[in-house]
Amino acid sequence: MTIPSTLGEVLAQQGVSRRALLKYSAYVASILALPAGASRVIAENLAKARRQSVIWLSFQECTGCTESITRSYSPTIEDLIFNLISLDYHHTLMSVSGAAAEHAREAAMRENKGKYIVVVDGSVPVKDGGVYSTIAGQTNLAMLKATAKDALAIVSVGTCAAFGGIPQARPNPTGAVAVSEIITDKPIVNISGCPPIPEAMTGTLAYLLSFGKLPELDHLGRPKAFFGETIHDRCYRRPFYDKGLFAESFDDEGARKGWCLYKVGCKGPIAYNACATLKWNGGTSFPIQSGHGCLGCSEPKFWDQGGFYTPLAAQAGVSGELVGTAAVAGAAMGGAAAWIARRHQRSHLAEVEALDRSPPAKSKG
Amino acid sequence: MELLQFARGPALTVALAVFAFGALWRLLGVLLLERRGVYSAPRPGAPSIFASALAGIIGKMWPHATFLKQSLFPVLNGYLFHLGLAISVLLFAPHILFIKSISGLSWPALPSNLVYGIAVVTAVSLVAALVHRLTDPVLRLISRADDYVSWMLTFLPVVSGIAAVSHIGARYETLLAVHILTVCALLVWFPFGKLMHAFLFVVSRGETGIRFKHRGADI
């Protein structure tokens, strides 16, 4: 049996029909908000594409991102790993392989120099030389720099890799930073979220494979197709927000009636993500649909934005002490100003009265 | 979200501090002044000081019949944007939540859509007020930089608020930050410019009412 070199050959060998590939391409085109004709282009390019070498690095993370992608419905993780890409190294999935896994990474880098994609989940600790997270005796910092050197592009999955995430939360004891703060000379796409939506990860990889370039990104380096609108823009509870009907707590009448969760801390208005449209677990639901406000997990520093249950409008970091002190000082100034004015008034009156009492000046005439 | 962080943290704190300092300074500076001496007997039938002050405050809320025709537009338009501002500021749910977070006070909100519509009408009304100021020869002659700065700093929070709610022009968090920063500018200017009339109109109209009624003059 010959070893297939293109995805089309792989799919044909596995009995995947052209119709199934077209259907998948149409799905990818739709979630990426591409024009109708794009699905055929995706199908053709995917069929011709060589299996893409992917090296997946896991740094300061909780494995939630990998957990999330293994729950991707279309394509499934099996599709993704065995059909679309050649996952040459995945630290978490291959950890039991020990040194063999590290050799696989080095071999993939050698053989696909300048052509492999590096997927990173987790932030990178840089404090004290990066000693707070090491793999096979190498710091995350050193491994990232070495692996990214000959990469085609980098995909930072999850808010930790994209923006620093939870490890970077105050007081950030390990000096955790985002991948983009270390690697500045490679194209980077951020798929933020804690975890990110599986379809956002797989859809972006499928786009990269089909078009050989990054999709259109927003100012935070995220694909606009998935991060172009806020949760609030597409939330099915939005009519209640507009009508001013809010749940005041999680067990009141408003909550039972499915009213807007703004007052119980929903961060949907400032969270750019596709949860409200793509949803989770194969389009079953998303946090707001399950009765909990959005945490804004796809945004930088979401962990340090004040309480998750504090309404967005109530998160002002106003120092009452300073305002109170200023008020007291203002009152004192007002009192002092009035006191000075009163003294002027009195001395003026005294002058007038003294003038009244003094005998009129004799006329010289 | 860095700009938003700055706007609703240090910027808002400093603005509120300047506002509290300036407003109390000016207000107490006026209220604690020695009252002018009364050296004449009141006209027969002159009401009490309280009733006179009330007559001054209420009586001045509508122009005298002689001037009604020429002042009808500025008066009606003035009511429109003052009421619009009060509703937009005080009856919008996110604003109430903000006020509650810093003062503990809360009250029911109007539907957000309705407040949005009122804010748009308020913005149009403010533009009409500016056009009137620029086109009326007398008003234009007596207008000072303070009038235009006060107008601008009132107008900006309204339009930036509308833009933030409707996501026009930039991303929501940027618009929200700009909205908060425009409110900060308003708060800083408020006690030192003509916007202070929001507090002082009661005092000055009341005092006018007392003096007029004491002399038996009509208001």
Ligand code: SF4
């Ligand atoms: S639940 Fe959240 S996202 Fe949905 S309308 Fe309310 S505030 Fe917006």
